[in-house]
Amino acid sequence: MGNYNSRKKVKKAKQEKKEKCPDLEKEKEKGRLVIYLKKNKSTIKAVLLPPLGKLSHCPKTLSLITLPPGSTVNIFGRSELGSRRGEVPRPPQPFPSSARLGAGDGDIQKMRRILTLFFLVESDKAEGGDSLGSKNQRWIKLRQFGGADNAMGKVAVVIDNGSCFTRAGFAGEDKPKSVLKTTSMPPTCPAVMREIPCHLTAAGCGTGGARASKTHPLRHGIITDWEAMENLWSHLFFCGLRLSPEERPLLMTDSPSCPTTNREKVAEVFFEAFAVPALHVANTGLLSLCSCGRVTGLAVEAGAGVSHVTSICAGQIWREATYRLDVAGFFLSKHMHTLLLKSSNDPQLLYALQKTTVTQVKKQCCYVSMDYEGDLQDKAHQFPVCFKTPDGHWITLDKERFCCPEPLFQPKLLDQNSPGIHLLAFQSLQKVPDECKGDIIGNTVLSGGSSMFPGFPERMCSELDALLHGKGYRIKILAAPKRSMAVWAGGSMAASLKSFRHMWMRKGEYQECGAAYVHKKFN
């Protein structure tokens, strides 16, 4: 009798196990998050399968709910109805037609972010849904609603908004497909109106007819003219990438010192006006680290309109450890012109120099000195070079070569009373817990066009070394040759990761929670 009972128990356990895991392994392989509902009289059992196979055991029963066919279930974060992982599921409870079903701590807690999908229980058969397991098990995978989710499987678009250049391309690629001068706002072109591609160049739109007008929609990395930016983004989508924004999820960059309200506005614009299926807004500092395969480190960004230093630990950004410096490429180009006007070259020739030529001089001839005061005093430490202007004239540079980028380290040379970029980096490091400091300073990542000056990485290292002397930290500066594109490349890398799936803010989440949800969703 005992034998018969134990066999019966084993059989029952096997049957239960079979019932609990409908093709679980297959789903885990795909890294999918799926909700299964089991109909049993009037009770529906909701089972959550985690994404990325995070839980190695059988799915956890989140709660037992009574749900009449035809109800809309809004699965959305924590609620008093949900049972915690490991707890005994609560007995069946009445479930309103649109109520919250939640999860507890740990892995399931992490999943809360993605649980803003809408499922519709249409009938026992879950019309439109796929059945899993045999019919008598009656495990039903419910259909996800909304076209947005079809677009989620596609490669994401990555856009890096810069004060000088806006770069757009596809996740997983090593460089952006389309780079547009942010300052040359393209005119509204007929191609965009008709949703056909035009020939877009860095200077603007090729088929629009009208010339691009000069504006500065981004100042110090912060969007100030939204209309101009929307126009620019339209061009990037339709003419640069040649696709409609509804087709792909979008990762957008955000300057570290941007007011957080900017992110809300970005969500509003992209979900409302561009109808993207999903959005992620990422800090440029974090993306710079990502481009070097790091999530911990010190991001030192020197771009065109602004420079920043940001300490980041395990992907966590400390706002109070973020410092902004208003010395960057635009100001250095202007400074270059001022320095040239004081040089021994023909003043008439210098006054006639185009801005683009001055920028070329800066990029080709300048370097960061390891000993500014010493080199300034000693002529033997100044190495003259000649530069040929586009109209065939020659200009000579000597000390201007290292005087131009020096304001990055001594902003007072541009009448700014901010500390230099190395001191800001040091201050940023002071704001993080002691146990993180070593890891952060050991992964100092340079990014942005203005970090490309020869000698910049070495000077940064020697200045930090002097500031941290005797503290026992090992300073390591990561200066990739393509670091002027590091932010875009980091975004491309991050958005192509499978694990990035739960980082998207989906259209449904936006509709449900509004633009303010960006603060919960993004770091």
Ligand SMILES: Nc1ncnc2c1ncn2[C@@H]1O[C@H](COP(=O)(O)OP(=O)(O)OP(=O)(O)O)[C@@H](O)[C@H]1O
């Ligand atoms: N090789 C180089 N040497 C010095 N400066 C350079 C070099 N290449 C580019 N720059 C400068 O870098 C700036 C552009 O940098 P970047 O593309 O990182 O800026 P951005 O992303 O458009 O702006 P920001 O991030 O500041 O909003 C320009 O001012 C350009 O003159």
Ligand SMILES: [Mg+2]
């Ligand atoms: Mg930038």
